[in-house]
Each structure stands twice: as C-alpha cells, then as structure tokens.
Amino acid sequence: MRLSAEPGFVLHARPWRExxxxxxxxxxxxxxxxxLARGVQGAKRHPLRAALQPLQFIRFDALWRGELARLVAAEAVDVAPRLAGEASLGAFYLNELTLRLAPRQVQQPELFVAYATARERLRAGDALAWTLRRYERDLLDALGVGFEWHCDGDGAPIDPAARYRLDPEHGPRRLLMDRGQADRSEAATGRALLALAADREPEAEDMAALRRAMRAVLAHHLGPRGLKSWEMLGSLARLMPGAGSPSQETVQPGG
Structure with a gap:
C-alpha cells in the first residue's frame, strides 16, 4: 500500500544502521x-533530515511493507515549535507518552487532533501543567480508556469537596475520610475532576494532586516499564533546591 501526502507529526527518530x-x-x-528513512544520515546532510525532527508537522509519501513503511518523500508543513527549558521537557514527555500508548496502524483521528492542539499550546506558551493534563485526558479518551470525569465509577456525581482515587478499570473512587496519607497523596480533589470535565484550568493547589492521580492511571496502562521522561524529570527535581516548591510541580509534567 502506498501513502501519499499523508499528514503526520514526528514523535521520535533514531539511527538505524549507518x-x-x-x-x-x-x-x-x-x-x-x-x-524507515533510508540514506538520510551521513557526512553530507540529506534534505529530508530537517523534516524528521520530533514535533515537526510533515506530509509524507511511503510504501508499506510489513510492520514498517519505507519513507519515499517528506516535507515540513510548518515550523516546529521552538521550545526550551520546562516546555522542552514537556514536549519530550508528550511524544514519549504517545509513542508508548498509541498502537501502530490504528486510525485515531481524535488523538491526532488532541496532539495538534497540545503542540500549539506548547508553542503559545500556555500553562505547561494544564496543557499536559488536558492531553493526558484526551489521550485516554481517544484510546477508549478514559472516564466521564463529572461522575464516579458508580455513576454518582462528583462531589467538589471530596477526594477521589482514579481506578484505571473502574473510574474515580471516592476516598474515605479515614484512609491514610499515602492514599490521599494520589487522590485528586473533586474540584479538579470537575474542572477537567469542563476543560477549565483547576486551582493551583489542586493541580499537583491531579498530576499524581493521572500518573497512576497512565502507569497502569504503560505496564511495568515506566517512561524515561519520568526518570529524567524526577532526577532533575531532586537536584533542584527547595523541594516541594510550586515550580517543581511544574517541572515534573508526568510524575
């Protein structure tokens, strides 16, 4: 099968042979x-190489043979976002999460739109933590494993004053008041879940707990092997002074 002028976003590129x-x-x-992009690396820079950078929006032609398609041609559609610092780490997380959870050769137009939207939010410099939480929500929904967000797993309306643990198989479960601190640390506030359902940015004090609750769901779907971005960002946070500051919650987009 031949793909012609197919729109796509580059998630990752790694060397293969010489x-x-x-x-x-x-x-x-x-x-x-x-x-498989043949002959694009070497002493002489190949014109295709610039179009194959992560975050780049391209149109490409390819011939499909088995699991991999052979790249025939590609052109950049726009200029990829120029990111630095925390935004660059967030983009790495975005790409790695998509690469690990999105299955190959399964059409997912909702995920394509969600990725395009998150990419533009990164370009615009929108609040990083909120950009990533929205994408995590949309990714889970596109994969068919998301939640209703405005009600718990039993169908009861979310109470904004309560806390909820996100059960990957059941949905939000209301946390009992007598549960330990470890359970509460991975529980999101009802306010945050309702804000996520309404696509409204949660209050700052609710965002960190929402991040931790979402990570537990993602970890379930990823399996025993976590994300490199979680390891990198965890190491970076440990090297930063003032552990627990609001900035550190921002610099750890996924965990």
Missing part, C-alpha cells in the same frame, strides 16, 4: 506509523 533512521509518526489517517 545512514538511515527509524521514524515514528502520528499520522492523520493511519494512527502511529513506523517509517
């Missing part, structure tokens, strides 16, 4: 696609 790249793309019509 002169080629293995490129992972989130495409509009075929979901996540693995591309």
């Amino acid at each position: 002169t080629s790249l293995l490129v992972e793309v989130l495409s509009a019509g075929h979901g996540r696609v693995g591309l």
